[in-house]
Amino acid sequence: MLRFDIISIFPEFFRETVDYGIVRRARAAGLVEITAHDLRRWTSDKHHVVDDRPFGGGDGMVLKPEPLFAGVEALTGKARREDFAQDTRVVLLSPQGRVFSQAVAQELAENSTQIVLLCGRYEGVDERVSDALVTDELSIGDYVLSGGETAAMVMIDAVVRLLPGALGSDTSAVFESFSEGLLDYPHYTRPPEFRGMKVPDVLLSGNHAEIERWRKDAARRKTQRNRPDLLK
Numbered sequence: 001m002l003r004f005d006i007i008s009i010f011p012e013f014f015r016e017t018v019d020y021g022i023v024r025r026a027r028a029a030g031l032v033e034i035t036a037h038d039l040r041r042w043t044s045d046k047h048h049v050v051d052d053r054p055f056g057g058g059d060g061m062v063l064k065p066e067p068l069f070a071g072v073e074a075l076t077g078k079a080r081r082e083d084f085a086q087d088t089r090v091v092l093l094s095p096q097g098r099v100f101s102q103a104v105a106q107e108l109a110e111n112s113t114q115i116v117l118l119c120g121r122y123e124g125v126d127e128r129v130s131d132a133l134v135t136d137e138l139s140i141g142d143y144v145l146s147g148g149e150t151a152a153m154v155m156i157d158a159v160v161r162l163l164p165g166a167l168g169s170d171t172s173a174v175f176e177s178f179s180e181g182l183l184d185y186p187h188y189t190r191p192p193e194f195r196g197m198k199v200p201d202v203l204l205s206g207n208h209a210e211i212e213r214w215r216k217d218a219a220r221r222k223t224q225r226n227r228p229d230l231l232k
């Protein structure tokens with residue numbers, strides 16, 4: 001059982017987004033538990049302030065360290081990276097992170113029992129959070145989102161579907177995009193001809209060796225066209 005604890009100022013964002021498709025089924029099957037917590041719960045002032053102005057000046061507000069440290073301590077029993085159990089990860093979603101990938105998703109799915117996701121907001125998060133609390137600072141790509149919530153949901157989805165039993169069959173995740181360093185091969189279904197566009201003959205041939213060869217080749221061509229960087 002893997003447990004996700006999300007710390008966010010918009011916990012309601014996750015209420016419905018974790019309730020669809022494979023993530024919903026994995027929760028129902030007891031493979032994963034996902035709980036969204038309100039960061040304001042770990043403030044101690046009357047107005048539940050979670051942000052403040054940046055030292056050194058500049059635009060925007062910065063998430064204060066105290067509520068994030070208190071939240072992680074409440075959820076893990078520890079408040080320093082060195083003290084976490086091996087299988088506990090504290091992830092900060094931020095555009096300054098290491099880039100999240102299928103390999104990172106695989107590693108998290110295999111080696112964690114608790115993942116605490118810290119969703120950044122405003123202009124940033126006090127750097128002492130990254131320095132002392134976070135085990136993995138992750139970005140989902142080279143663009144800036146208005147907050148870590150959507151990124152957290154991307155990560156949850158990518159990790160949950162890799163948990164044993166989450167997909168219909170155990171092999172479904174083995175031959176998909178990225179798992180072999182290439183994009184997935186093209187898929188077709190009926191009808192065999194649609195608006196003048198034909199399904200490649202080989203796929204209708206029943207010759208499985210030929211089909212296998214065509215798929216490998218088509219995957220390579222697609223990768224060459226859309227993601228030449230993957231071919232090195």
Ligand code: ADE
Nearest residue numbers: 093094095139140145151
């Ligand atoms: N927060 C803002 N932008 C982000 C990104 N690209 N990845 C993760 N968290 C973010």
